[in-house]
Amino acid sequence: MDLSVLILAAGKGTRMRSALPKVLHTLGGRSLVRHVHDTARALAPVDLAVVHGHGAEAVREDLAEDGIRWVLQAEQRGTGHAVGLALQEAPIGDEAVVLVLYGDVPLIRPQTLGPLVEQAAAGTVAVLSVRLDDPFGYGRIVRGDGEAVLRIVEQRDAGVDEQRIDEVNTGILAVRAGTLRGLIERVGCDNSQGEYYLTDIVGLAVDDGIPVRATCVGDPEEVLGVNSRAQLARLERALQRRLAAALMDAGATLADPQRIDVRGELTVGMDVFIDVGCVFEGQVALADGVHIGPYCVVRDCAVASGAHIEPHCVLEGASVGAGASVGPFARLRPGAELAESSKAGNFVEIKNAVIGEGSKVNHLSYVGDATLGKRVNVGAGTITCNYDGAYKHRTVLEDDVFIGSNTALVAPITVGRGVTVGAGSTISRDVEPDVLTLTRAEQRTLRDWQRPRKAKGK
Ligand code: UD1
Ligand code: CA
DSSP states (O other): OOEEEEEEEOOOOGGGOOSSOGGGSEETTEEHHHHHHHHHHHTOOSEEEEEEBTBHHHHHHHTOOTTOEEEEOSSOOOHHHHHHHHHHTOOOOTTSEEEEEETTOTTOOHHHHHHHHHHHHTTOEEEEEEEOSOOTTSOEEEEOGGGOEEEEEOGGGOOHHHHTOOEEEEEEEEEEHHHHHHHHTTOOOOSTTOOOOTTHHHHHHHHHTOOEEEEEOSOGGGTOOOOSHHHHHHHHHHHHHHHHHHHHHTTEEESOTTSEEEEEEEEEOTTEEEOTTEEEEEEEEEOTTOEEOSSOEEEEEEEOTTOEEOSSOEEESOEEOTTOEEOSSOEEOTTEEEOTTOEEEETOEEEEEEEOTTOEEEESOEEEEEEEOTTOEEOTTOEEEOBOSSOBOOEEEOTTOEEOSSOEEESSEEEOTTOEEOTTOEEOSOBOTTOEEOOOOOOOOOSSOOOOOOOTTO
8 A cells, every 4th residue: 555645834833933934943853844754754655745835945955855745835725725735746546545744743653643544545534633621723523423523623613512522633634545636626715714624524525425533542742733832842841751761761760851851862771870951962872881960961972881971061973982981061072082991070171082091181171183092191271282273283192191280282292102291381392202391481489579568548
């Protein structure tokens, strides 16, 4: 059975009060429409169409991807009109199933859609519904004797009795293409909004004796749409709860599953611990036994087993070796590679630099464009002067180098293995192995010097 998925995403989303098209607002770092797209892809459709209109270019850019059939709906004349347009050029036969999804209903899962598609393949008009405590604003599922679905009535067109119905239309439905084509061309716009309602196909199908079935989903959050920032925030939490549950299933302890934010893909090994307030972005992999302290931001990083990230660290594009220690208050920038058992301590910034096995940069340092060998000790306040105003240069510290505090290393420079650099030095020439090197002004002591004092009465 061939499947065609139509994603309706042409609307403006006035209530968002945003310059951004509604479907481009994000949940978990991905746009609403991207969530729907990814779910659609999981169903392996032969045709995937996105009906777009408001912010057309931005929407196309967000989903810049092969194999999307873009359908431009310049004027939004209703969901029925949108589906009609998308069907016109659909490269599918009458036996194919058409599944309609909304670009602003992001949390729908493939497991829920599968049965709907199967019902449609068997010849039913399959609608997804949900019971809501407050059904106001939604289309209502009107059932007759024996619970048979009769039609869907929109809020504005519903009578008093119909308004009491708490089973609402999620908008998601599946129908065979041939059936849908026949129904949609008979949908009119004689209603309170003058729009072509997709939902009218239900009543028309009942008239034709085509079976209609509405299946109620258990979890309202799965089918809630985003119309306002408050709803966006609610669904963000719902998504984060899902992700947190998956992380715990995979073996991570979360200090508080309510206080973690994953905006991308986070994979965890066993016995990972993540404290509160952490944000993970892009692709992040935490191996077995990794410990992440509170309030860290980790983007596109790999952290090897047993490494400890202390509180308040910002890591981007870095790799942290097994048993290494980072922070508190450290910043690892792209290209920072900390080898096994190495350390980047408090107020340390590392960029495009390899910190060799067992090497330590403990406090208040900037290490950029550098290669540190094994067991190197970098004293507090050490700076690699890697930039001459035009070019970046490399600093090489060979194995067992000891850099005294408050040293400036003027790159390009190589400090040979086993060298000790005296505190407060500015080192600008290469140093041969196993020596002490330092640059330091002589200390002077003046015995007859006095501190200035304020004269009395002035
Ligand atoms: C629709 C349903 C309603 C259902 C509700 C669920 C209809 C007539 N009503 O109402 O029964 O309870 O969704 O949220 O279908 N869109 C287009 N082009 C258009 C119109 C809409 O692409 O011309 C897209 C919108 O961008 C949105 C989706 O279709 O993603 C739904 O449109 P919206 O205007 O929000 O429909 P509702 O009035 O909420
Ligand atoms: Ca809506």
